[in-house]
Amino acid sequence: MKALIVCICILSFYILGCNSNHPEHDISGVYVNKSQSEYSIAFDTLIISKKAATNYEVERKTGFQKIRNGSTMSKEFQSEKWPAQFDQEKMLLSETELGRQISVEQDGKSINLKRTSYSKIK
Template sequence: MKVSIILIALTITVLFGCSPASNKSDISGTYVTQFKNEYSITSDTLVIALEGNSQTYNVERKTGFNKVRDGKTRPKEFKVAKWVSSYDTDKHLLQETELGKQISVLPEKKSLKFGDTEYQKVK
C-alpha cells in the first residue's frame, strides 16, 4: 500500500515536471545597469510590466546620473521616460513603433539589451 502511494506521487511529479512550458513568456521585471566614464556616473533601471493579457508591455526607464566636469562630480540628476512596446516572441524583441525603440530580450541570461547596454534582471 505504502509503495503504491509513493509510486503514484512519483508519477504525478514526473508528469507535471515534464509538461511543456506555456507559450506565453512574461518578461516583466526590473532590470538594472551601471556605467561610468570620464563625463558621468550613471545608474539606469528599466521596469517592464505586462499590460493586461496581451503581448503589450509598459516600459519605464529611470536614469540617475552625476555629471563629471573638470574632475568634479556634480549633484545627481534624474530622468524618467515611459513608453508602450509590443513583444515579438519569435524574435525576442520589445518594439516601440513611434520612436523606433527596440529592446532585445536575452532569456537565457535573464537580461535585456537596449542599444549597446545590457541590463541584468534583479526582480
C-alpha cells in the same frame, strides 16, 4: 487491441499538439545598468510591466552625475514611459514612436537596449 493502439496514438498526438514549441516568456521585471566614463556616472533602470497578452509598458528611470574638472556634480534624474509590443518568436520588445527595440536574452535574466545590457534584479 487495435482500438487501444488507436486511442494511444490519438492521445499522444493530442498531448504533443498541446505543447508549444515557443514557451511563453514573462519579461516583466526590473532591469538595471550602471555605466561610467570620465565625464559622467549613470544609473539606469528599466521597469517592464505586462498590460495584456503582448502589450507591455516600459518605464525608464535614469540617474546621472556629471564629472567636471575631476569633481562629481550633484545627481540629476530623468524618467520616461512608453508602450511596447512583444514579439515572442524574435524575443523583441518594440516601441513604434521612436523605434526603440529591447532584445531579450534566452535566459530571461538580461535584456539589451541599443548596445546597453541590463541585468534583471526583480
